[in-house]
Amino acid sequence: MALEIITPGLSTTVQDRGRSGYYNVGIPQCGSMDRYSSEIANALVGNDSGPGTGAAVLECSYVGPTFRVDAVTSIAVAGAPVEVKVNGEPRPQWARLELKPGDEVSFGVIKGGTKFCVAVRGGIDVPMVLGSRSTYVLGAFGGFQGRKLAAGDVLPIGVANGPLPHAAQLPENHIPRFTGPRELRVIMGLYAHRLTERGRALFLESEWTLTPVADRMGLRYDGPGVEWVERKQPFGAGSDPSNIVDAGYAVGSIQIPGGTQPIVLHRDAVSGGGYAMVGTVISADMDLLARSAPGTKTRFTEVTMDTALEARRTEARRLREAIASLG
Amino acid sequence: MAEQSVDDVIVPAAVLPETARLTWGGDEFLFVEIAEEMSLAANFRAMSLATRLASAQIPGIVDICPSNASLLVRFNPDLLAPDELASAVREHEAAAASEVSPHVDTRIIEIPVWYQDPFTAEVQARFRSGYHQRPEGSDLDYAAEVNGLETAEEFISRHHEEPWLVSMVGFVAGLPFLFQLVERDRQLEVPKYLSPRTDTPALTVGHGGCFSCIYSVRGAGGYQMFGVAAAPIFEPAQALPDFEEFMVLFKPGDIVKFRPVDEGEYRAIQAEVAAGTFRYRQVPFTFNVDEALSSPRAYNHRILEALHGA
Numbered sequence: 001m002a003l004e005i006i007t008p009g010l011s012t013t014v015q016d017r018g019r020s021g022y023y024n025v026g027i028p029q030c031g032s033m034d035r036y037s038s039e040i041a042n043a044l045v046g047n048d049s050g051p052g053t054g055a056a057v058l059e060c061s062y063v064g065p066t067f068r069v070d071a072v073t074s075i076a077v078a079g080a081p082v083e084v085k086v087n088g089e090p091r092p093q094w095a096r097l098e099l100k101p102g103d104e105v106s107f108g109v110i111k112g113g114t115k116f117c118v119a120v121r122g123g124i125d126v127p128m129v130l131g132s133r134s135t136y137v138l139g140a141f142g143g144f145q146g147r148k149l150a151a152g153d154v155l156p157i158g159v160a161n162g163p164l165p166h167a168a169q170l171p172e173n174h175i176p177r178f179t180g181p182r183e184l185r186v187i188m189g190l191y192a193h194r195l196t197e198r199g200r201a202l203f204l205e206s207e208w209t210l211t212p213v214a215d216r217m218g219l220r221y222d223g224p225g226v227e228w229v230e231r232k233q234p235f236g237a238g239s240d241p242s243n244i245v246d247a248g249y250a251v252g253s254i255q256i257p258g259g260t261q262p263i264v265l266h267r268d269a270v271s272g273g274g275y276a277m278v279g280t281v282i283s284a285d286m287d288l289l290a291r292s293a294p295g296t297k298t299r300f301t302e303v304t305m306d307t308a309l310e311a312r313r314t315e316a317r318r319l320r321e322a323i324a325s326l327g
Numbered sequence: 328m329a330e331q332s333v334d335d336v337i338v339p340a341a342v343l344p345e346t347a348r349l350t351w352g353g354d355e356f357l358f359v360e361i362a363e364e365m366s367l368a369a370n371f372r373a374m375s376l377a378t379r380l381a382s383a384q385i386p387g388i389v390d391i392c393p394s395n396a397s398l399l400v401r402f403n404p405d406l407l408a409p410d411e412l413a414s415a416v417r418e419h420e421a422a423a424a425s426e427v428s429p430h431v432d433t434r435i436i437e438i439p440v441w442y443q444d445p446f447t448a449e450v451q452a453r454f455r456s457g458y459h460q461r462p463e464g465s466d467l468d469y470a471a472e473v474n475g476l477e478t479a480e481e482f483i484s485r486h487h488e489e490p491w492l493v494s495m496v497g498f499v500a501g502l503p504f505l506f507q508l509v510e511r512d513r514q515l516e517v518p519k520y521l522s523p524r525t526d527t528p529a530l531t532v533g534h535g536g537c538f539s540c541i542y543s544v545r546g547a548g549g550y551q552m553f554g555v556a557a558a559p560i561f562e563p564a565q566a567l568p569d570f571e572e573f574m575v576l577f578k579p580g581d582i583v584k585f586r587p588v589d590e591g592e593y594r595a596i597q598a599e600v601a602a603g604t605f606r607y608r609q610v611p612f613t614f615n616v617d618e619a620l621s622s623p624r625a626y627n628h629r630i631l632e633a634l635h636g637a
Contacts, residue, residue: 023390023401024377025575026497026543129563130574138544139500141563141574189350190358235511236365236395236537238519245365246495246504246538248392248399250352271497272394274519274536280353305409308354312404 001071001157003120005149006104009065014124014143014155015117016056018267019132026271029251030134030142032059033216033267033290034115036176036319037079041119043323044076044096046164055123055158056133058149061115061215064107065149069099069120073157074164079116080178080291083108094170112178113291114214125158136268137216166327174322181297182288184264184281185311188302190253191244191276199227199259203278203300208262210296216268219289221298225260228276238274246274252281254300262300264289284311342368347376347420349413352399355389357412359398359420365537369396370494370506371616372423374431374580379419388412393579394495395504395538429616435490435582435634436609438541441593442483442554443467446528451552454524466551470517470534485515486553487585490630491539492614493577501543501561501575505583508630509623515539523549530556532585543575557588557596558605566603582612584634610634 005012015038018031032038038057039049047055058065064082069075077084077093084091085106091097093116099105110116126133126144135143144153192200208221228241236245242259249255249265255275256262264281266289281289282303292298303311348360359376362369370393377393380400387407392399402412423429448465455462461469467479476482491505498504507514519535524547527533531542533550542548543561560577562570569576577583588596599605612633619626 020389020401023399024392024496024579025500025577026502027500027575136500138546139561139563140544146563187351187353190352234362234364237363238536243536245363245396245536246498247360247394247397248358248495248497250356250358250399250401252353253356270499271392272399272495273498277352280351280356283354305351305354309404309409312354316405 001073001122003124003155003157004068004070005151005153005155006066006068008149008151008153009060009107010063011061012065012149013059013135013137014056014126015059015134016053016132018053018134019130019136019142022130023271027130027136027139028268028271030132030136031267032057032117034079034117034287036287038117038119039319040094040170040174040322041076041078041117042123043165043326044078044094044168044170045074045119045121046160046162047119047121047123048162049323053132055119056126057120058118058124059115060107060117062110064116066104066106068102068104071101073099074121075099075105076119077116078119078170080113081111082116092169094175096164096168112293114293115290120157122158122160125156138268167325170322171325174325176287176291178291179293181299182292183299183301184285184288185303185308186254186279186281186300187305187308188279190250190278190280192278194228194241194276195278196227196229202226203256203262204302208298208300210292210294210298211261212294214292214294216266218263218265218269219292221262221264223262226256228259242276243274244276246272248272249277250280252283252286253277254279254281266290282308282311284308284315342366343372346417349416351409354404354409355401357400357402357409357416359400359416360396361398362396365396365506367492367506367508367616367620370492371429371431373398375423375426375429376416376419377579379423380416383415383419385412385415392497394497395506431580431614433580433582433612433614434609435584435612435630436607437584437586437634438607439557439588439592439596440487440532440554440585441557441588441590443479444555444593446555447531447552450524450526450528453526454520458520458522458524460518460521467553470515470551470553473517474515482515483553483587486539487587489627491583491585493579493581493583494538496575496577496579498540499544499546501577503541503560503577503581503583505539506537507539508582508619508627517551519549520551523547527552528555530560532556557593558600558607567600567605569607576607580614582614582630584631608634
């Protein structure tokens, strides 16, 4: 059982839940950027949702691939709204689609967000590298030969390891939003004390606009900029007030190089560097970044650790309920 | 130059804040700032704390990343409450601070470098106007000038004569940050590019602030470029014997000695790499931070003896 790529799309990679334990040597977690959507797609085709890396899916950005399957199988497409076609016929998203040998799957133009994923029953069966099937493009390993897919690639499909759910379609009320403004909840800290009072207010009270410089590594926002406290820089830090002695970066942390454009780091981000971070997007809101298209109006709202942990539980419950709704 | 002045003697505890600054990076990361400024003492404390936390095997800790003067811990808050993690860090911090004669079992590794190579020269030429402080001359000329040295050659000597400590591994996979084991007034300091380049050759030996680095993969970068290392430091294919166990060469705490090579030797090493026979010269070494701090030059002499005695 295999899946053959006819056209690769703009940037299609193999991703699972990601890789941990190697961040200390600069290997990022990788994994699906919109985790909820990829969990739902896997659940729809009966891929085991227990602990571990989960089944690997194809993560597609903006322009999806065209591919053909060589056996009877089921797939599901979740994430950014996009027209799904099997042999040119429109088929639903957030639904299980049954395929016959030789069926060709293609996609239209996305109508919001940036990324959608394709789960296949049994998962994309590329080799595990350092405990995950996720692609790390910069390091050229994981996924399919450590790179985004190309025409002619033939991806092996694994053996189904769980029963198919009762329902073949996710109820509408469990489908997240892929358009409109965003509010990202943030725990302030790290080097937030290096901002002036006005700088902090500018960050938290302004509306920011997502620029086109947004990918798996990070997302850059345009807005009024911030202000840093002037000081004599510590030995080893750079000369700009936004510089620090190079340190580890939290995934989701927000740096503002030169005080102009905030950058939120995502799953393929560099693991460290010399720019002061002012806070971190909470884990429950990381998927919202993956669902934000350039031009998205965004506000950063300060929350406490308790609120973040409560939001994390809510988010986990939401996913459990969505999967349970499939029966 | 073997004599040692009183100014060289630094007691590590005196230069570090009494306790680290703990701050949350969202609900999955704890950032532990040992000190705001870079020092061997701060780096050593970060490494020691990382080692202690790792051996404690606390359920819920996902990643422990020591960096130059800080430590980043990733945790799963479903398994480990933030407050519990913070108390564990405080406990291990106190133990690390009271350590007598702190030392680490590490190794010395020799890295052949072709300084003033044509690859980085070509990229320097592409990223000059709008990127670099000095449109004329090379990154090495600029580095020599801002360090008050006469020539690029003099800067190169300073760069490879004394060893460096891998003070952090990261940014991208396997990239070492290197801190030279010399007194602060002898540290080489060079500003980064005014604006980051979109290209840096793989294995470029770079420098920004007080840190050198070796770019493990081709890509963006803002450090000044001095040369290229002759052999890989990150090898996902794991074909070379030094990468048999892991695709990343460096670990925090490694001691690095650069060795200048000319084009001929660079090509010979490349041929060995292609044949899969290249091995780094490396020897085990117990690094004692107090001794390194109290008389850096004498201690470096011992490091070099250990390397060449191998």
